[in-house]
Amino acid sequence: MRQTQPAPVSKPPRSAYAAYRPMNAGRMPMLGMDADVWQRHASGWSVWTRFATLPLLFLAIWSHVWIGWPLAGLAVAVVCIWLWLNPRIFPAPRTFDTWRARATFGERVWLNRARVPIPAADNRRAVALSLVTSFGFVLGLWGAVTTGVAAVILGTLLTYAGKIAFLQGMVRLYDKMRDAHPVYRSWTIVPVNDNTADARAHGRTGS
Secondary structure, X not given: OOOOOOOOOOOOOHHXXXXXXXXXXXXXXXXXXXXXXXXXXXXXXXXXXXXXXXXXXXXXXXXHHHHHHHHHHHHHHHXXXXXXXXXXXXXXXXXXXXXXXXXXXXXXXXXXXXXOOOOHHHHHHHHHHHHHHHHHHHHHHHHHHHOOHHHHHHHHHHHHHHHHHXXXXXHHHHHHHOOOOHHHHHOOOOOOOOOOHHHHHHHHHOO
């Protein structure tokens, strides 16, 4: 009796497989930020104080005309240390449905686009706005180094305009992608304390 071999199981396309395979989307090793740091960064204190740091960075660079480059370099180092500490020192917010939290998580989704694909139009828009932000930042840096007031002001305005538009796009991206992967859905889950009075009452009523 002739035995028949089972038909080989075809593998799903790489792009489709990449969208659903298990992966640690909560960790971005190149940024040194794990899931806990990202949740802390979603705090309003973290987002807005970090947002307000740009003029301080330009001022620290500009200060070389008053205190010399060695001390100005120290001032720049202090600002950079603050930028590193900023998403780590504030407590995570109690709710994650705010604009700032969705913008933060949307940026995580965008950074993870190589593993979980995102809509091409959203990616193109984010890249274009990132270029605008980067151009403004470089222009501001050049102005601070050369003490050009106009360059610093224009660079600051371009950086802020590009970043705000980028973050608004990240809010829309996260709203689209929050159900694309179990890890994304888990980002905004707030654990319930079973020892609270409300939880015990909920358990007694069975609702």
